[in-house]
Amino acid sequence: MRRKLFVLGLDSAPPRIIYDEYGVELKALKEVVGGSARYLMRSCHPPITIPAWISMFTGKTPGELGIYGFRHRKPGDVRESYIVNSSYVKFRAIWDEAGRAGLRVGVVGVPPTYPPRPVHGFLISDFTTPGPDKAYTFPPWLKREVESKFGPYIFDILYRSHEKGKVLKELMEMTKQHLEVVKHLIKSKDWDLMIYVEVGLDRLHHAFWRYFDKEHPRYEEHSEYSRVIPEYYKLIDDWLSEVRELMPRDTAIVVVSDHGTKAMKGAFVINQWLEEKGYLKLKEKPKRQGQDLSSDVVDWSRTLAWGWGGYYARVFINLEGREPQGIVKRDEYESLVEQLKRDFKGIRGPQGEKWDNKAFTPYELYPTVNGDAPDLIVYFDDLSWRSAGTIGWDTL
Numbered sequence: 001m002r003r004k005l006f007v008l009g010l011d012s013a014p015p016r017i018i019y020d021e022y023g024v025e026l027k028a029l030k031e032v033v034g035g036s037a038r039y040l041m042r043s044c045h046p047p048i049t050i051p052a053w054i055s056m057f058t059g060k061t062p063g064e065l066g067i068y069g070f071r072h073r074k075p076g077d078v079r080e081s082y083i084v085n086s087s088y089v090k091f092r093a094i095w096d097e098a099g100r101a102g103l104r105v106g107v108v109g110v111p112p113t114y115p116p117r118p119v120h121g122f123l124i125s126d127f128t129t130p131g132p133d134k135a136y137t138f139p140p141w142l143k144r145e146v147e148s149k150f151g152p153y154i155f156d157i158l159y160r161s162h163e164k165g166k167v168l169k170e171l172m173e174m175t176k177q178h179l180e181v182v183k184h185l186i187k188s189k190d191w192d193l194m195i196y197v198e199v200g201l202d203r204l205h206h207a208f209w210r211y212f213d214k215e216h217p218r219y220e221e222h223s224e225y226s227r228v229i230p231e232y233y234k235l236i237d238d239w240l241s242e243v244r245e246l247m248p249r250d251t252a253i254v255v256v257s258d259h260g261t262k263a264m265k266g267a268f269v270i271n272q273w274l275e276e277k278g279y280l281k282l283k284e285k286p287k288r289q290g291q292d293l294s295s296d297v298v299d300w301s302r303t304l305a306w307g308w309g310g311y312y313a314r315v316f317i318n319l320e321g322r323e324p325q326g327i328v329k330r331d332e333y334e335s336l337v338e339q340l341k342r343d344f345k346g347i348r349g350p351q352g353e354k355w356d357n358k359a360f361t362p363y364e365l366y367p368t369v370n371g372d373a374p375d376l377i378v379y380f381d382d383l384s385w386r387s388a389g390t391i392g393w394d395t396l
């Protein structure tokens, strides 16, 4: 029989939890990692869930894929956006290549794999799936099999919520369901390569990191919530112990993460900064705090650049010929981009502290630039600060 390969994708698992046992006791994961070759993986630019996983499994950069995040700007508008899905992925993933070589594959939860595309084996799509009422499996009948045993599939939870008790309950419910489904697939299907990505870890870190990481600027010891991260890892770890017994002994196991996790210190309001610096002109003063930047408040006849929030900032130049009311001439583009890069790198923190900012053009990062790429990709203080696109705040 062929040797099997099982890939466990732990979304946003930081190396220090896996390697240094940073407050988490691991058994099966430690056995797998400890008895194996370890490689330090560099995430892609930008180091976020979409595009990181699909970049890993296609071996293509976000530039080649034309995927720079979850949302993409519709050309010609400020706020209008589209969400990428599997149809935007124009390269073969490792499971496609394996299938072509005659191997049977299983894919669960890899973003973005919705809508599901045919594979030589089976596939359950990822957190970008609109809901369990959609067709989310290949073959299509796999959905019925999954639901008859485990109920409607849970793709994601609302994790940006102050109701932490509810988040915790839903997170556990979702993850336990996924673990049961994958266990069932491991046992009952014929496969040579199986890839399972659990996005629950990312949601876990978002919701509970500040109760866990003592270096978090707003760290809080909490009788219940401070135990959530260690308990969640233990759940995954116990499951791995169990499913290893279901696989042939010589199965190769790979544990991978798409990017790390760190404490978020705050948000930097990029459009407000661009306005202060004169790159962005508004027709009127913002009416309220936290207002979204919309096309009608921007004075396009005098605006050079504007930005988008997210974890990293995307900056767009109001380029003539590309933007509906573009004013920046092609021959001024390069020098404007360079000037913006210099200005971004010089931005300091609220107390005047030095920040480790990075600003790249997509051409510096990728061999090819496809799709709706931003003109600049900016990280504030090595991503300790996120970027927000809203305006009308008292401070930056």
Ligand SMILES: [Zn+2]
Binding pocket: 011, 012, 048, 049, 050, 202, 258, 259
């Ligand atoms: Zn991720």
